[in-house]
Amino acid sequence: MKAGVLGVGSLGYHHARILREVPGAEMAGVYDDDAARREKVAAELGVHAFRSRDELLEAVDAAVIAVPTTAHAEVALAAIDAGVHLLIEKPIAHTLAEAEAIVDAAAARKLVVATGHVERFNGALRACEPYLEDPRFIESHRLAPFNPRGTDVAVVLDLMIHDIDLVLSLVGRGVEGVDAVGVPVLTPGADIANARISFDGGAVANITASRVSFERMRKIRFFQNSGYMSLDLAAGTGEFLRLKPGAKLPEGEVGVAALLGLVERIELKGDGAEPLRAELEAWVRAVRGEAPLVVSGEDGRDALAVALRIMERIEQHAAAGMAVRG
Template sequence: MTLLPSKRIRCGVAGVGSLGQHHARIYAELPDAELVGIYESSDARAAEICAKYGCRRFESLDALGAACEAVSVVVPTDRHAEVALPLLAQGAHLLIEKPLCATLDEAQRVLAAAQRGGCLVQVGHVEHFNPVMEFLEKQVSHPQYITAERLAPYQPRGTEVGVVLDLMIHDIGIVLALVKSPVRRIDSVGVTVLSKKEDIANARIEFENGCVANLSASRLSTKRQREIRLFQSDAYLSLDFMNQEGHLLEKRDLLAYGAKVKLGLVKAGELGEIPVKQIPIEKGEPLALEIAHFVESVRRAREPKVGAVLGTHALEVAIEITEQIQKAGG
């Protein structure tokens, strides 16, 4: 692949529903992108988006792929391969919403097609572009124990897959990126309540380097929550991906505080009990940051931050968790 000229990248969106409409909005706003058009099955939604952003509705995926250099695939997970393959055949670089595909076989077909055509594939693990993740990547060096909880109210959209592929896969991708070690063992449980697949799930993942991650996800909650806690030898971190805030307790600060208590310079609790630091996080829209990164990756012909390797690895772990739950009758 060669570096594209310094011009706006011609972009499109396949599927402008609940999430896809925001892909269209962001492409229309980016100075380095031109929203050429969309592919959408709903006449009403297609007319709405085209009128709003002055773009064209394409009648086929082949036509969209031929007109665009970069396309977002924002359709239900079980249709990712069906939509991605015709676009790749036209030479379009793709941002495929997470998970990469519904099965590993489909993922391998998509990635093989991308390799044949010299196309980039970025997987939409949007939390990797959350400012919280940027802080974690700088601060976390050797995590030993991680807990993550991701809760959402029930909605029919996304129930073509279970909660592991719908929600937990976000945290699977985050943990894999932070731990950087092969998985040694996975133990999972799950419960089916309203949909045909698991709606609540918990997975305990052991890594070869000794780190353990405990992930919980539910799409039957009365509230939304996306939180992670990490422990390593020199620090404890607690962060909120949704509100983009958190706090940090460093061992050196705790030791200094303990020394002051021991010397009688302060009374225990006088400095706020534990010297916790609020983390200064510059807030931003993760989806906008993700799409801007995709456009720049296409322009520079470089591998995106969340490419085929991480996307496939996260899918492998998610499918293993899902299969364990299914075998247990969850």
């Protein structure tokens, strides 16, 4: 399977770096509109630099799209028209209509389109899967220092969408309601946001994202009938706390020591694999027909749909606040 990378900025560079070593794929080369950038990356990685997007699309069976989000649809539809399988970085598109167009075009051509929600391949998340049983409440915090890269979109599409995709996949039920608030701090769009998503069946997710934090944090917690799970996605570790099999709570007041004696703590730890590498390997296997697709174009579209609902609620809250102050 001949593969290439379209867009070799910060993230596209790492896609190209890893794709050279993925079993089942032959790295054909890279393309970027910035000629100096593509030549520099090609020289560093020892790969071919294509002179145009069309030249790359003619030479490959599959491609990673890591161009700015606003260009995703144009590039993806051109690639699909050329018969190329895709992995499109998140968010899959700038608008829901564009996402639908990508999904529909790929289905019509029977092409594989994956969405780059890399947290699905986080080692801690994979380690917790055997213990997940219909979570009723999910809470996540994704905080990062300010970085001009990615500020062409609000924090919801830049950072929060990772956790939106996670909760959609973990709960596995339709979204019933969305409420959200966000605040612009350094950019015109929301730089800090909190969203509350309710699902059919009663599950609730509370998601916080910030790109103006002094600390980095990527943590998520699950509450379910069988216990409590806490994951540090940055470290790839976590823990699952549950009542020991056969344990019964004593009558009357229970001290901390007695309570701890009733609880079983299970350490959760990933295998140390680089999530981006795992994502690319899974994509290559899916394109080659060796395994099912993990994060589909439809998944990317659904995450984008919820993200856009959150942004709409943020705008509504902002407008209501201005009306009160005015």
